Amino acid sequence: MSSSGKKPSRLVADRRYPRKSESAPKKKAPARRAPKRKAPRGPIRKVLTVLLWPFLMLWRLVWRVVVFASIVTALLIGGAVWYTSTGLPEISDMVDGRARGSVTLLDREGRVFALRGDQFGGAVTADSVSEHLKNAIVATEDKRFYSHFGLSPRGIASAIRINMSEGRGPLSGHGGSTITQQTAKLLCLGVVYDPTKWESEVDYVEDCRRGSLKRKATEAIYAMAMEWKYTKSDILSIYMNRAYMGGGAYGAAAAAERYFSKPAAALNPAESAMLAGLLTAPSSLAPTANLKRSQDRAATVLRLMNEQGYLSDADTAYWQANPATLAESSKNLAGGYFADWMMRTGPEFFTRDTTEDVIISTTLDPRIQKAAADAVNKVFSEKVREGSKAQVAVVVMSADGAVRAMIGGRDTDASGVFNRAFQAIRQTGSAFKPFVYATALELGYSPLDTIVDEPFCMNIPGSGQWCPENYSHKNYGRVTLTEALKNSLNIPAVKISESVGRDLVMRVARDFGIYRDLKDTPSLALGVSEANLLEMTGAYAGILNGGSSVTPYGLRELRLKGESEALMGTPGGMGERVIRQEAAGQLIWMMEKVVSEGTGGRARLPDRQVAGKTGTSQEARDAWFVGFSADYVAGVWMGYDDNTPLTGVTGSGLPAEIWHEVMVRVHDGLPVRPLPMVQPAPIQVAEPEPTPAPVPQRRVQESVLEQVLRDIFGGN
Incomplete structure (x- = not known):
């Protein structure tokens, strides 16, 4: 007990933290704001709430529908995407998306000159x-x-x-x-x-x-x-x-x-x-x-x-x-017209509609192709008036029908356009006349036989009287067949055609390759029938090779890419004989005179023999020159696509000049070879036997007396 008598102190722990009043002065509490009284709902607010409540409910419904539709749409799209992805092929099956295969064309040297497909x-x-x-x-x-x-x-x-x-x-x-x-x-x-x-x-x-x-x-x-x-x-x-x-x-x-x-x-x-x-x-x-x-x-x-x-x-x-x-x-890829011709005339399932990759080896000679293009460009730039719409076509081939070059228009290396070398069917004019004379020579006529060039008329059933005239409107009297051809006289050609038989002339022309609808009328001899330049050039190749028919061709071999074995070979070449070799040689001799002495003078080459024939159709709508050397045959056509008559152009003019320019370039560096022509033997005119001179009557009597005395006495 304590003696002091005071109450014992409480047993409590010391205060760990000072009182707030001791640690910091007490902040004065902000005055409390009176609570904001809610405005009593007035009649206007109640009305608005009632009116807007349906729209608020509709909005909530639309929102829920949109969200739901979006989720459903996303799931549907996701499902469609997933389903579509399962059907997608592997990458390797999707790289080549071509509908057709490719066609690679090689020239005669094996170099690529065109790509098609x-x-x-x-x-x-x-x-x-x-x-x-x-x-x-x-x-x-x-x-x-x-x-x-x-x-x-x-x-x-x-x-x-x-x-x-x-x-x-x-x-x-x-x-x-x-x-x-x-x-x-x-x-x-x-x-x-x-x-x-x-x-x-x-x-x-x-x-x-x-x-x-x-x-x-x-x-x-x-x-x-x-x-x-x-x-x-x-x-x-x-x-x-x-x-x-x-x-x-x-x-x-x-x-x-x-x-x-x-x-x-x-x-x-x-x-x-x-x-x-x-x-x-x-x-x-x-x-x-x-x-x-x-x-x-x-x-x-x-x-x-x-x-x-x-x-x-x-x-x-x-x-x-x-x-x-x-x-x-x-x-250097060229030969567009040639390539187009190959694609149009080749087997459809290996050209236009091929699903394979095809390699076609052709007869095209790039040197000759360039020569033809350069010649056309030169003549048209120098000789054809600016703004002219006249067109041109050129074909060069070997005597067996292997096509070496083709130009189908003034744009000399176009492709995918109208190819006048084989798509333009035109009247041949006088370029048809060699087939008339070929028929005559086959029947035994001589190039030196004569015929009279004089005014001449025929009555044609259903048409009346027909009187052909020469281009010069003149007549030259008695002429040889050679003179008639080299001067392109019309009246002798008609007379010969009618003499040998029109049916035989048509047969010879068809056999040489002029196979279209030949008009069985006297004007057949003047070239009123139609052909394209490729056919005409091939027909002349038949004359050069000695009288055998020719099918022009450009395909040498066709094979699939990656394969060495050919699927097909040459579809053309030389065929059956049409006229005798001697007759063909004599016709070549006559056609050489056309160039050296006649209407084809502008086609003459300076270093070698060439033969050919000019041609101008009715009203000068077409102008031709087709001819050959010993090595190559070439044909040239000029005209308008719409058949507008040419102005101042005949076969002996610009076509012959273009032919000359082409052949000069084609033969550059080639050795000179003579034409395989046969000169006809001179026609022997039978001379009448000499009539013995009259013997005097006295001399006859003396002779009789001498004979009697020799018989009696003998001796002399």
Whole structure:
């Protein structure tokens, strides 16, 4: 106990923290605001609430429906994308998208001179091509390629805005397509060509390119399915293999070889930009069609590559200043008319409709082809008035019918256009006359036999009297057959034709290759029937080779690419004999006089014998010169496509000059060989036996007396 008597202190712990009043001065509490009174609901507010309540409920319902529909739509689209992706083939089955195979034409030396069909240079990948090509395609066609899911909403919206501003429908014109969508179109959304469903492949392709709303929706699903299954690199690879790049080239590999003669991996920025630029309009922008236009488009692509960071400013300026050009091998591709002839006349299943890659070896001689083109260009630039629409065709062949060159128009190396060398069927005029004289010689006439050139008329049943005239409107009396031919006299030709028999003349002409509907009238001898230049040149080749028929041909051998065994060989050449070799030789002798002494003088060559015949049809609508040396046969035709008469042109004029220019170039460096002509033996005119001089009567009496005396006495 404590002695103090005080209460013991409480046993409590010391205060750990000082009192608030001790640690810091107490802050003055802010004055409390009076609670805000809710405004009593007035009658207006109650009315608004009642009126708006249905709309609020409707909005909530619409929102829920939209959300639900969006979820369902997303699930349906996702299901469609997934389902479509399961049916997509492997990459290796999608690279070659050609409807047709390729046709490669080789000249007689085995060098490529033309490409037809759909060329394919083999499969490439996005990793195997030049990085510049890949960048150029992305920069030009789809700069957001690596970031979108197959569709570009921004691109679609922009395309719709542009279409509407230009007065078109929202889906007409610009499509805002991504590379993935373009690839989907190239794959025709997985639809395979069925000949029973489409009339032609053209219809199939047009159907694949339709722009309906349903088609666009299907395309979007297919594009997203591709993005689901394939990588970006895979999609770009398919696109680069299937895209058409002009000049018959499908895919980057074929285009690189076609234009630059190099693999796609070796393309520089300028070449890559040129190929990427072709994708918008491959036919019109192809460098083989218009190099300047193609280079201008490539300059734009280089600018786009620069803007998107694929090229520096310095590189862009350099390659724009040094644009891509065609390789020499591409420049030297020629013989477009010849190639078109091969494609039109060759077996359809190996040319126009081939599904295989075909190699055709031909008879074309590039040296002779260039000679013919140079000759035409020279004469037309120097001798034909500016603005003239006159056209020309030239064919050069060997005596067995092997065609060495073909020009089908003034544009000497065009392709895919009207080919007057074998498509223009025209009146032959006096170029037909050699077949009249061939018939006469076969029947035993001599080139030196004579006929009277005098006014002459015939009564033609159903037509009345017909009186042919010479071109000069003169008559020359008695002339030999050779003189009649070399001066192209009309009246002797008609007389000979009627004398030997019109039916025989038609038979000889047909056997030589003039097989069209020959007009069985006296004017047949003057060339009123029709033929094309290829047929006429082939018929003259039959005269040169000694009288055997000829089928002109250009195909030597056809085989599939990668195969060594030929599927077919030459379909033409020499056929059966039409006239005797001696008769053919005599006709050549007569036709040589046409050039050396007659109407064909402008065709004369300075160093060797040549033979030929001029021809001018009615009203000078056609002018011909067809002839030959010992080595080659050549034919030239001039005229207007619409049959307008030529002004101041006959077969002895410009056609003979063009023929001369062609043959001078063709024979440059060739040894001189004589024509295989046979000079006729001079006609022996039988001289009357000499009449003995009258013997005087006295001399006769003396002779009788002497004979009597010798008989009596003998001796002398």
